[in-house]
Amino acid sequence: MSTAAVQQGTKWWSGGKSPFNASYGKVMMWYFLMSDAFTFGAFLISYGTIRFSQNHWVDPNHVFNSFPFAGHANLPLAFVSLMTFILIASSVTMVLAVHEGHKMNKAGVEKYMLWTILGGICFLGCQAWEWTHLLTGQHEVLVNGQLEYWNTTVAHNPFGPEVMFNGKEVATPGPIAFGSYFFEITGFHGFHVFSGIIINIVMFIKTKMNHFGQRGHYEMIEKAGLYWHFVDLVWVFVFLCFYLI
Amino acid sequence: MSASISSPEITFHPEHEDTTKPIWRTFWILSFLTIIELSIGLIIYNIHKGENPNATLVLAFKGMVCILTLAKAYYIVAVFMHLGSEVRNLIMTIIVPLCLFIWFIAAFLWDGNSWKNLRNRYNRINEKTPTEQVAPAAKEKGAKD
Structure with a gap:
């Protein structure tokens, strides 16, 4: 192939060929992902606007400091790093599936698609645990001079600034926008992961039925891969905005 | 390379290397960047825990994390999504609107x-x-x- 690659001086716009040197489906997948990037970007930027408009925001290391089966141990960043590595690993297996597809290796594509699907399911499981933990975990809050126990929901934020009460430091209610944005954005991302898993399962079945082998190319795996990597890409930014800064 | 022509719109196939080496290399780069990000996160956590957190220092660390995130995004898009090996026209039609x-x-x-x-x-x-x-x-x- 290398001989045909990068013909210098190719007139891409003179007609007769795709100026993007890609099939219609792949170009449209790229445009869909670009528009989706703007959707996520708008969500994250509106979160940033509200956060900048507040005098106090939630310290992520204080909210996300637990780990399954670790009890009340204070482990900031531990669980979310596990989630991040799961998603990076599933991105790698996806790109390996695309690689096997280039080599027309059906068994290889099947193997790596299964690993990718497994990674996606693990990620969703982690997210379900984290949501459950936030929605059911009770925290002491000082509300109108009285101590109450609040969960973190779209309407309650028990992680406000701390004040002295009866000789000990107690949190007061924080901006409710925290819960709304957290559940909205991670939920929207989780929904993307979910639809990515469905797409990958469909691709796995089609590989198993040798549809791509008959077609003579595995470009559909590439398109599904583009979507899956995009989900990983968005997580990189969600991870930045909610957990690191 | 047995990559057959998948569509008449494709003039040539970008060269796909036979080894998976670049993929694994990118995996290690991404992991390494993530580990640095996490350690910066822990540094910020410890600054916040101490007395009188230095706001400028925290802001500088947060800026570093943002830059590392952009680096990660670059590797995912360029290597995993193969945008780096597409023709320039396709690269530009994606990158320019994102500006x-x-x-x-x-x-x-x-x-x-x-x-x-x-x-x-x-x-x-x-x-x-x-x-x-x-x-x-x-x-x-x-x-x-």
Whole structure:
């Protein structure tokens, strides 16, 4: 192939060929992902606007400091790093599936698609645990001079600034926008992961039925891969905005 | 390379290397960057825990994390999504519209910040003496939001 690659001086716009040197489906997948990037970007930027408009925001290391089966141990960043590595690993297996597809290796594509699907399911499981933990975990809050126990929901934020009460430091209610944005954005991302898993399962079945082998190319795996990597890409930014800064 | 022509729109196939070496190399780069990000996160956590956290230092570390995130995004898009090996036309049609984000982020964060300043100033005037006082009373203010 290398001989045909990068013909210098190719007139891409003179007609007769795709100026993007890609099939219609792949170009449209790229445009869909670009528009989706703007959707996520708008969500994250509106979160940033509200956060900048507040005098106090939630310290992520204080909210996300637990780990399954670790009890009340204070482990900031531990669980979310596990989630991040799961998603990076599933991105790698996806790109390996695309690689096997280039080599027309059906068994290889099947193997790596299964690993990718497994990674996606693990990620969703982690997210379900984290949501459950936030929605059911009770925290002491000082509300109108009285101590109450609040969960973190779209309407309650028990992680406000701390004040002295009866000789000990107690949190007061924080901006409710925290819960709304957290559940909205991670939920929207989780929904993307979910639809990515469905797409990958469909691709796995089609590989198993040798549809791509008959077609003579595995470009559909590439398109599904583009979507899956995009989900990983968005997580990189969600991870930045909610957990690191 | 047995990559057959998948579509008449494709003039040539970008060269796909036979080894998976670049994929694994990118995996290690991404893991390494993530580990650095996490250690910076822990540094920020420890600065916050101490007495009188240095706001400038925290901001500098947060800026570093943002740059590392952009580096990760570059590797995912260029290597995993193979955008780096597409023709220049396709690269540009994706990258150029995304430049809108530069304005998008700057304008809206600025807006949020101005909103905070205005609220701090005028809430104070209403509550107390009508003098110009900008210093935010972080503790009681946050409690009301």
